Structure formats: structure tokens, C-alpha cells
Amino acid sequence: MATKIFIVDDHYMVIEGIRSLLQEEKTIEWMGHASTAASCLAFLQKQQPDIILMDINLPDMSGIDLCKEVREKYPSAFIIGLSTFNQQSFIQRMMENGASGYVLKNATQEELMEAFQTVLKGKVYLSDDVSQTLRKNADAQIPVLTRREKEVLELIAEGLTNIEIASRLFISTTTVDTHRKNLLAKFDVRNTAALVKYAMLHKLI
Amino acid sequence: MATKIFIVDDHYMVIEGIRSLLQEEKTIEWMGHASTAASCLAFLQKQQPDIILMDINLPDMSGIDLCKEVREKYPSAFIIGLSTFNQQSFIQRMMENGASGYVLKNATQEELMEAFQTVLKGKVYLSDDVSQTLRKNADAQIPVLTRREKEVLELIAEGLTNIEIASRLFISTTTVDTHRKNLLAKFDVRNTAALVKYAMLHKLI
DNA sequence: TTCATTATCCCCTTTTTAGGTGAATTTATC
DNA sequence: GATAAATTCACCTAAAAAGGGGATAATGAA
Numbered sequence: 001m002a003t004k005i006f007i008v009d010d011h012y013m014v015i016e017g018i019r020s021l022l023q024e025e026k027t028i029e030w031m032g033h034a035s036t037a038a039s040c041l042a043f044l045q046k047q048q049p050d051i052i053l054m055d056i057n058l059p060d061m062s063g064i065d066l067c068k069e070v071r072e073k074y075p076s077a078f079i080i081g082l083s084t085f086n087q088q089s090f091i092q093r094m095m096e097n098g099a100s101g102y103v104l105k106n107a108t109q110e111e112l113m114e115a116f117q118t119v120l121k122g123k124v125y126l127s128d129d130v131s132q133t134l135r136k137n138a139d140a141q142i143p144v145l146t147r148r149e150k151e152v153l154e155l156i157a158e159g160l161t162n163i164e165i166a167s168r169l170f171i172s173t174t175t176v177d178t179h180r181k182n183l184l185a186k187f188d189v190r191n192t193a194a195l196v197k198y199a200m201l202h203k204l205i
Numbered sequence: 206m207a208t209k210i211f212i213v214d215d216h217y218m219v220i221e222g223i224r225s226l227l228q229e230e231k232t233i234e235w236m237g238h239a240s241t242a243a244s245c246l247a248f249l250q251k252q253q254p255d256i257i258l259m260d261i262n263l264p265d266m267s268g269i270d271l272c273k274e275v276r277e278k279y280p281s282a283f284i285i286g287l288s289t290f291n292q293q294s295f296i297q298r299m300m301e302n303g304a305s306g307y308v309l310k311n312a313t314q315e316e317l318m319e320a321f322q323t324v325l326k327g328k329v330y331l332s333d334d335v336s337q338t339l340r341k342n343a344d345a346q347i348p349v350l351t352r353r354e355k356e357v358l359e360l361i362a363e364g365l366t367n368i369e370i371a372s373r374l375f376i377s378t379t380t381v382d383t384h385r386k387n388l389l390a391k392f393d394v395r396n397t398a399a400l401v402k403y404a405m406l407h408k409l410i
Numbered sequence: 411t412t413c414a415t416t417a418t419c420c421c422c423t424t425t426t427t428a429g430g431t432g433a434a435t436t437t438a439t440c
Numbered sequence: 441g442a443t444a445a446a447t448t449c450a451c452c453t454a455a456a457a458a459g460g461g462g463a464t465a466a467t468g469a470a
Contacts, residue, residue, distance in 0.1 A: 017222030159399030194364030
């Protein structure tokens, strides 16, 4: 029985490239593609692919968040992250959110097929470049933020003061201050400037 | 006579996608591809394509700089920028360096063909999304920073205080403060957090 | 050479953030 | 139902940034 593949990527050329690469593989059944997170979720309500190739950058939602949601709702589908960015923060968070693999957009046909076979066995597939990146940055872990911390972080980056954030979230300014201090501690930075830079760099905001 | 096309992109899937899209076009002659700026320049020493599709992000050199170099050495070839980023700063700089067009990686076959025909006539082609981005940001121009302001901005984003920046640049803290205030004014933001976010967003740091 | 820009420096006050410490309450998890 | 994690709140002091004013030298282009 053929392996059902579904792609989520907003770049037509990439979709076309993958389709072209897989065209002659008899063991692969091409189910189609979605270019937004919303249309991906709509598709999954009706059909169940075996493997989803998921881009990190989508227009309506981060692929990292989409990965989490899809894994919770449809745990039978394996997800392979797909990105141009060989960056440890992306890879790490994608895997934390339940991805079974991560390949770069310069992957060859052989790499893709190997990735499929590996994840179907329930194993994790990382391309050579990717696993090298992870090893290199094994010590520099990306901190995990709570829901509230993310909210506060976003408002900080928008330029709001603690007082404004407090009134926006209907909490005390001292509470906002606590979250702010926890953020500085988690990111191991000294002030807001470095905090925002770090967060932007790792696409946390 | 068929139009000779050459691609510079380090993503195999994108190359394959474009090749697949152009496969059945009789008016297009596929000359091949390069995945680095260096191999692109080596290729151009021997052969002359009519149109070069050039990615902005290359491993060894920025596509923006490569564009400038190729236009100077081989002015007969039209260059079309190719990127996932629909960002005015990239588009603007690519066009300033002599590109004849700019298309996104979600372009369709029709869009690509239209781009080729347009640039061959010596005209400029920008896809709808791209020209919309340019229009949208026509008023909200990205502020032009001076050499010193850039230095200060980078050190701010690294988390240094005015005192530390001053000693790093061998100037007074009040001078750093002045630059900082000018930065806030130029970017039209209220504090450091928003400043850093804005700067990161437009890849100024 | 003039004129505009850039870079430098100083004063003041108020607001905001950072650093340190402690603790109660809700929420999720086992 | 116990435990851990997350969220909430408070008070203190010190440091840093923001907002306002003004001023002088150097640079560079027209």
C-alpha cells in the first residue's frame, strides 16, 4: 500500500519541485497540498495522510504551532518539518511540537525517500546538515515560554510599558514585572533590547 | 529562437520546481543551474543566458551583491530576483543593483512566463504581490541610518547600556544618548523594545 | 565657500526597567 | 488528593532610559 503524502507550503515552486521529485515513486501517493495552515486543517478533517511535509513559514500561522495542533488532533500522521533555515531554534521547537523529522529545501530525492521510510518506522529522521547543526548547538537550548510569558513578550516588543501591558491584560503591573524578569532570566539576557533581539532571531515573536 | 534561462538557487527543490514548470515551454531553453555565486560566475565566463533567475540568499554571497557584479560584467543578461521574502528592502536593493524584475517563489507558471516576456522587452517586471508591497510602503519608508547610528543600534540590540556603548566607541555617554534619541525619532517608536523589533524586522541588524 | 548633515557634548526631570526577595492562588498532572 | 508548575501580587532600592532643552566642531556635497 502506497504511502500517502501531503504538503503544506506556500511556495508553489517548492510544491512543484517536490511533486516532480516524487512523481515516479510508485510507493508514494500524492494527496495534494495546502498553502495555508487553515486549508491544511480543513483538509485533515476529511482525509488522513500518512506523512505531512510542513513548511515552517506559513502566511497565517507558524508551521511550528501548526505542527503541535495537528499532532494533537491527528496523532496518526507523521510530520516532517521542511525549511530553508538550518537553524537550531526552528529544528528544536519543531521536534518539541511532535515532528518526526526535519529536512531542508535543498534535499535530494534520495534524502526525501529515506526520510519517509524512517519516520514510517516511528523513528526520527534528521538530514545530515540538520543533525550537525543540533550537535553544534547542543548546549545553547532555546527556553520554553509559558502562554502568559509569550503574551507579555509580544506586548513588550510592541513598545508597551509595564503599566500599559498590565491594563491590557487586566493584571497588576507587578505581575507584568515578574513575567518580564522571568523572561530575562530564561533568555539569560540583561535587558529588554537583548530580549527582543533574541526573541526575533528565534522567531518567538 | 528560444530564450536561454539560467537559475542561481541553492535549494534543489526550487530548481526542480522551476524546471518542472518550464519543461513544456518550447520557447524556453533550460541552460542549467548554479547553487553558489561562485559557480554562477564560472558558468557565465563560458555561456551567455538571456535571463538569470537569481535567489537573494546564496551560501557564499548575497544575491543582491551578485546581481550588481553580473550586471557590470555581463550587461546583456537580464536578471530577475527570486525570493521567498516579499520585503520592500530586498526588492528595492535588488532593483537598485540592476535587476529587471522580482518574483516570489510562490509564482505560477503563467507569472514566470509573463516575467520573461516583460524583461526581454527591456521592461521591468514585478509580480502583483511585490508591487503591492512597494506601494504599501511607499509612504512608510525605511529610515536611512548614518554610520554611527548603525553602530549604536547594533550595540543597543546586543544588550549594552549607554555607558558600555560609550566606552566601546570612545565617546561620551551623552552622545550615545543623543544617537539613541535620534534612532527613536527616525523609527518613530517610543522605546528600545520597539526599536529593536523594527530594526530586526527590516533586517537592519 | 556656503549650507546641510553628522557627530559630538552638556544640563535637567520624570518614567521605566532591573535586581533582590517573598508569597498566595490558581491550574494542570500524576 | 498530593505535587508541581504557572500565574498572580507586593515592596524595596538602584540603574537605566525617555523627554525636554540647547550648543559646538567636523564633514561633505552643491
